[in-house]
Amino acid sequence: MTVNPFVLVDDLAKTYGATAVFENLYFTIGKGEFVCLIGHSGCGKTTILNALAGLEEASDGVILVGGREISGPSLDRAVIFQSHALMPWMSVLDNVAFAVRSRWPDWDKAKRRAHALKFIELVGLGNAADKKPAQLSGGMKQRVGIARALSIEPKMLLMDEPFSALDALTRGTLQDEVLRICHQTAQTVFMITHDVDEAILLADKIILMTNGPGAVIAEIVVNTMPRDRNRADLHRHPHYYRIRNHLIEFLVDRSKQFDRSTFDPRKPKFTTPGLDTTTEEKQP
Amino acid sequence: MISSLRLRAAIVSTALLAGFLLLWHLATLGTGVVADVDPEYARLMGATAVAGKSAMPGPMEVLGKFWWHLSHPFYDNGPNDKGVGIQLAFSLVRVLGGFGLAVAVAIPLGFLIGMSPLMHKALDPFFQVLKPISPLAWMPLALYTIKDSSASAIFVIFICSLWPMLLNTAFGVASVRKEWLNVARTLEVGPLRKALQVILPAAAPTILTGMRISIGIAWLVIVAAEMLVGGTGIGYFVWNEWNNLSITNVMNAILMIGLVGMALDQVLARLVRLVTYPE
Numbered sequence A: 001m002t003v004n005p006f007v008l009v010d011d012l013a014k015t016y017g018a019t020a021v022f023e024n025l026y027f028t029i030g031k032g033e034f035v036c037l038i039g040h041s042g043c044g045k046t047t048i049l050n051a052l053a054g055l056e057e058a059s060d061g062v063i064l065v066g067g068r069e070i071s072g073p074s075l076d077r078a079v080i081f082q083s084h085a086l087m088p089w090m091s092v093l094d095n096v097a098f099a100v101r102s103r104w105p106d107w108d109k110a111k112r113r114a115h116a117l118k119f120i121e122l123v124g125l126g127n128a129a130d131k132k133p134a135q136l137s138g139g140m141k142q143r144v145g146i147a148r149a150l151s152i153e154p155k156m157l158l159m160d161e162p163f164s165a166l167d168a169l170t171r172g173t174l175q176d177e178v179l180r181i182c183h184q185t186a187q188t189v190f191m192i193t194h195d196v197d198e199a200i201l202l203a204d205k206i207i208l209m210t211n212g213p214g215a216v217i218a219e220i221v222v223n224t225m226p227r228d229r230n231r232a233d234l235h236r237h238p239h240y241y242r243i244r245n246h247l248i249e250f251l252v253d254r255s256k257q258f259d260r261s262t263f264d265p266r267k268p269k270f271t272t273p274g275l276d277t278t279t280e281e282k283q284p
Numbered sequence B: 001m002i003s004s005l006r007l008r009a010a011i012v013s014t015a016l017l018a019g020f021l022l023l024w025h026l027a028t029l030g031t032g033v034v035a036d037v038d039p040e041y042a043r044l045m046g047a048t049a050v051a052g053k054s055a056m057p058g059p060m061e062v063l064g065k066f067w068w069h070l071s072h073p074f075y076d077n078g079p080n081d082k083g084v085g086i087q088l089a090f091s092l093v094r095v096l097g098g099f100g101l102a103v104a105v106a107i108p109l110g111f112l113i114g115m116s117p118l119m120h121k122a123l124d125p126f127f128q129v130l131k132p133i134s135p136l137a138w139m140p141l142a143l144y145t146i147k148d149s150s151a152s153a154i155f156v157i158f159i160c161s162l163w164p165m166l167l168n169t170a171f172g173v174a175s176v177r178k179e180w181l182n183v184a185r186t187l188e189v190g191p192l193r194k195a196l197q198v199i200l201p202a203a204a205p206t207i208l209t210g211m212r213i214s215i216g217i218a219w220l221v222i223v224a225a226e227m228l229v230g231g232t233g234i235g236y237f238v239w240n241e242w243n244n245l246s247i248t249n250v251m252n253a254i255l256m257i258g259l260v261g262m263a264l265d266q267v268l269a270r271l272v273r274l275v276t277y278p279e
């Protein structure tokens, strides 16, 4: 735990009328850390991400980024939307250049294009720069969304189930690329997913949320696997199944019946299931 | 398959047209010499009396006259005898003038209404009352206040083209996908750039569809308006030729009105296609 975390979420809550979607959320994200949020549908994950992005206001609590309270959206926090959210009337290049221009309004057109192209090539779409989004596959569109987010060189990336609409094969390659790019650039990332394997591959920390209404953070799983992991031999590492079983067991059983009696929301419990050798005996 | 369907449709269209022209021709043929008529009387009355010819002109006559109009479009022999090209030009100028004014009002106002739920709710009752008013009902008021028949016609066109454009613009702007607006927000895009580079292109197909509806209505209304105010224009031409009892010219005018209306619609349809984006 860093003393001065990059992102600090303090006592965040969202209520509609009398019902709280989630409450008492407290967590931190360190600089360069990759954090995944897992929870069942409707527990308020998107709302949390939108609050971090500044697109939506929480009902209670504060979010500090870099020590300052956020007040609305910022170019420092780029969002990768679940539905890619590309402008269909613009080419791939124009979509990215649109973002580049927002960040650096003084740049001339040539400089904007060159900068945008660099990031389009980074996600492997150099040949498709002049295509319209409608001419691209789902995976390619999501890559453009990633290129657009990275192109403004944000301090942090926010991703809302970015790969959930993709087929397994495309999802795999994109996960590998995101992992590579984020480690190369030491990006700080907050990502929502409901794919346990995706979380284990990408995240340094995995935040587990209980079911709503009144959802809270049940625990934060620390990923103890080496950081230079990749998808191909992830499952060979001994920590992998321990973490995976722990997460699945949480999603299946404990997310519903979470015991709040011994629970202090301000000190979410950190667990390291990867180091726990006692679970092995339970396996068949 | 498509091209063969198109070809077959063209064949059927041509056959229908030919059938129609033939029936028309047969229906308006003379019935032969009806009776012995006093030559003086025959000279006075022309073929209608002598050959039992129908007063309704036949297709050959109308098409012949049509060709004549096409080859003499811009002659001007005083207020009651101008080439049909001149009359159409008067009508087009009025339509485009009123339509242009309507664009200038409807697009900004539509943006305002589309972006502000408050303004939408506040202005809606006015639109509900104003929209169903026949544009021609404004004519006396326009004549009384503007005191110029041509400007009054333009005003009537303005009124009738306003509503479809206004409502479509407001609807198009209001239904811009939330995610595109969120993209603009996270990129801290300023309001003017957001309006011009996100909302306008996103709503453009809906806005231009409204314009297409408007220009169609404007072209319908201009004929009636010009019949009322008189002087110039294709509507006046129709009425004037009716007073001259020249059914041939009336039919020619009808044909021209149809062709010009189709051309206007095609231009807007092409513009709609130009700004439509596949999703």
Ligand SMILES: Nc1ncnc2c1ncn2[C@@H]1O[C@H](COP(=O)(O)OP(=O)(O)O)[C@@H](O)[C@H]1O
Pocket: A016, A021, A039, A040, A041, A042, A043, A044, A045, A046, A047, A048, A212
């Ligand atoms: N306007 C609203 N009024 C009442 N409840 C809402 C409203 N908007 C969202 N919610 C509730 O908030 C919850 C959280 O939604 P969301 O953040 O999208 O969840 P997730 O992304 O985890 O699926 C949902 O259960 C939804 O029913």
Ligand SMILES: [Mg+2]
Pocket: A045, A046
């Ligand atoms: Mg969601």
